[in-house]
Amino acid sequence: MTRLVQARALTKRYGSTTALDAVDLDLDVGVTGLLGPNGAGKTTLIRMLTTAIPPTSGRITVLGRDATAGPVERAEVRRVLGYLPQELQFPRGMTCFAFVDYIAVLKEWTATAARHAEVRRVLDLVGLSDRTTRRIRTLSGGQRRRLALAQSLLGDPRLLVLDEPTTGLDPEQRASLRAVLSECGRTGAVVLATHQTEDVAALCDRVIVVAAGRIHFDGKVRDFVGTAAGRVWLAGAELPGAQASWRTADGKVRSIGGQPTEEAVAAEPSVEDAYLLMLGPTAQSRMEMAA
Structure with a gap:
C-alpha cells in the first residue's frame, strides 16, 4: 500500500552539525504528534516535509510525488499540503479575507468564485467569519494565530503540517482547533509539532519523539x-x-x-x-x- 508520506534516510547537515540523522518515517491518515526539545530536529524535519528546505541526503515522497526532486515535482507536492510555521509574517495592511485570498492565489486557485468560497470556508472553520474585513494589524495574537491556521487549511490538504498551532490560543479556541484537526485527520495526514503535551493526549493517535536528530519513539500515544x-x-x-x-x-x-x-x-x-x-x-x- 502506498503511504501518503514516505521519508527514507532523511539527513540534514549544517556544516559539521547534523540536525537530522538518517530518519525513516511513514505517514498515513490520522493525527501524529511530534515532540522533542529545542534543537532536537523537529523544525528541520517539518521544513523538509513541506519542501521549505532540501535534505542533505535521503528522499521524501508525498502521494507518490518526489518532494526532493526538481521544482516541478516540488510544486505538485505543495499543491496537496498545508503548512503552518511557528512564526508567520503578515502583510499587516491586508484584511483577513485579502490575506487568505492572496495565499489561495499563490496556490493557483484561478477561479475567482470558487476561490472566494474556499476562503470564506476556512475563515469560518477557525472562527473568523465575523472578522473578514478587519485589518490584520487590529487582530489579537490569538486571532492572528487562527488566521495563520486558516491559510493552511485551504483546499483540504492531504498533508497538513502545523508547528506549535495552539500558541496564543485560549482554552475555548484550543478546543475548537482540536475539533477542526481531528476532522482533517479523517482524510489526510496531520502532523502536529508541539510542546503542549496535553494537545497530544487529547488529539493524537500517534506520537513521534525526536531528540538529537533521531527518532526515539514512534507509536500509539497509549503505548508511549x-x-x-x-x-x-x-x-x-x-x-x-x-x-x-x-x-x-x-x-x-x-x-x-x-x-x-x-x-x-x-x-x-x-x-x-x-x-x-x-x-x-x-x-x-x-x-x-x-x-
Whole structure:
C-alpha cells in the first residue's frame, strides 16, 4: 500500500552539525504528534516535509510525488499540503479575507468564485467569519494565530503540517482547533509539532519523539504513556532520585521516576510524564520554558 508520506534516510547537515540523522518515517491518515526539545530536529524535519528546505541526503515522497526532486515535482507536492510555521509574517495592511485570498492565489486557485468560497470556508472553520474585513494589524495574537491556521487549511490538504498551532490560543479556541484537526485527520495526514503535551493526549493517535536528530519513539500515544507505568508516584515529599517533582493542588508531591518510599502511591501516568522520563533533564528544562 502506498503511504501518503514516505521519508527514507532523511539527513540534514549544517556544516559539521547534523540536525537530522538518517530518519525513516511513514505517514498515513490520522493525527501524529511530534515532540522533542529545542534543537532536537523537529523544525528541520517539518521544513523538509513541506519542501521549505532540501535534505542533505535521503528522499521524501508525498502521494507518490518526489518532494526532493526538481521544482516541478516540488510544486505538485505543495499543491496537496498545508503548512503552518511557528512564526508567520503578515502583510499587516491586508484584511483577513485579502490575506487568505492572496495565499489561495499563490496556490493557483484561478477561479475567482470558487476561490472566494474556499476562503470564506476556512475563515469560518477557525472562527473568523465575523472578522473578514478587519485589518490584520487590529487582530489579537490569538486571532492572528487562527488566521495563520486558516491559510493552511485551504483546499483540504492531504498533508497538513502545523508547528506549535495552539500558541496564543485560549482554552475555548484550543478546543475548537482540536475539533477542526481531528476532522482533517479523517482524510489526510496531520502532523502536529508541539510542546503542549496535553494537545497530544487529547488529539493524537500517534506520537513521534525526536531528540538529537533521531527518532526515539514512534507509536500509539497509549503505548508511549505506558512507558511511564509504575514510574510516577504521589507522596508527601519528593522521592529520592526523582527526575522531576512538584507539589499538586491537593498537597501531594508528584514525582517522576525515583525510588518509591513506603508512603508513595503509584499515579496514573500522562504524556508529559512519559516525555520527561524518556528525555530527562532536557525535557524538564523545555517544559519549564513553555509554562
